[in-house]
Amino acid sequence: MNRLSATNITVRFGGLTVIDNVDLEIRPAEILGLIGPNGAGKSTFVNVLTGFQKPKAGAVRIGGKDITFTRPEHRVRAGLVRTFQAVRLFPGLTVAENISAAGLAIGLSVSETRKRERELVELLSLGDWINVEARALPYGIERRVGIARAMVSKPAFVMLDEPAAGMNEDEALAFLAVVGMLRERGAGVLLIEHNMGVVFKLCDRVQVLQSGRTLAVGTPDEIRSHSMVREAYLGSAA
Ligand SMILES: Nc1ncnc2c1ncn2[C@@H]1O[C@H](COP(=O)(O)OP(=O)(O)OP(=O)(O)O)[C@@H](O)[C@H]1O
Numbered sequence: 001m002n003r004l005s006a007t008n009i010t011v012r013f014g015g016l017t018v019i020d021n022v023d024l025e026i027r028p029a030e031i032l033g034l035i036g037p038n039g040a041g042k043s044t045f046v047n048v049l050t051g052f053q054k055p056k057a058g059a060v061r062i063g064g065k066d067i068t069f070t071r072p073e074h075r076v077r078a079g080l081v082r083t084f085q086a087v088r089l090f091p092g093l094t095v096a097e098n099i100s101a102a103g104l105a106i107g108l109s110v111s112e113t114r115k116r117e118r119e120l121v122e123l124l125s126l127g128d129w130i131n132v133e134a135r136a137l138p139y140g141i142e143r144r145v146g147i148a149r150a151m152v153s154k155p156a157f158v159m160l161d162e163p164a165a166g167m168n169e170d171e172a173l174a175f176l177a178v179v180g181m182l183r184e185r186g187a188g189v190l191l192i193e194h195n196m197g198v199v200f201k202l203c204d205r206v207q208v209l210q211s212g213r214t215l216a217v218g219t220p221d222e223i224r225s226h227s228m229v230r231e232a233y234l235g236s237a238a
Pocket residue numbers: 013018036037038039040041042043044045
């Protein structure tokens with residue numbers, strides 16, 4: 001089974017160790033929640049997985065193949081994609097054009113791009129929006145188009161860094177359905193999310209980072225009842 005694995009990852013900024021010897025694994029068709037207080041190192045870790053940050057030590061592998069020092073665009077070709085905290089759509093292009101642009105950018109043919117664009121529009125219920133320019137989209141739809149763009153390459157692993165941030169309740173619920181769909185299609189998903197209700201409902205496993213180290217990893221039930229996690233992070237919210 002092809003897994004995305006990171007072993008013994010260490011990241012330093014100057015003299016500051018931000019990630020300290022952390023292991024993480026994402027399996028196909030699972031959603032792994034990555035949680036922890038502000039500054040715990042979650043975004044930095046995703047940057048290491050996706051190639052935007054070189055680790056000081058450790059290795060990242062997909063299906064055993066070492067990709068630690070490959071560039072982000074190579075990782076996309078290897079099946080690993082991310083969405084960004086800030087949406088990066090072309091404001092003057094329509095939804096359909098934004099999705100197609102992502103397909104053409106990774107070298108798909110025009111006909112294959114069109115085919116995948118239609119599939120994604122259907123899958124993500126974007127039919128009412130295809131001819132709308134990105135600049136005019138409601139926020140939740142904009143984020144969904146961002147996910148459609150990330151999915152054009154049919155990724156095996158998808159990294160979502162606070163994808164529901166700024167969404168209203170309805171948008172967040174619609175979004176959760178989309179993340180579930182990624183899993184149904186067999187993708188391994190890493191989800192950074194501050195809403196613990198969402199994390200515990202959606203994720204198959206949860207990894208807790210604190211000060212750049214793994215405090216705990218387990219099923220939502222295990223994490224909810226983990227005494228150190230409750231003390232350090234969840235407080236009475238659990
Ligand atoms: N480029 C950088 N240079 C120096 N320090 C950095 C850099 N990027 C992040 N840091 C520091 O690394 C630590 C981890 O930051 P990171 O953004 O990964 O945490 P996070 O868990 O994603 O936090 P949040 O939940 O607030 O997004 C913080 O102390 C942050 O200030």
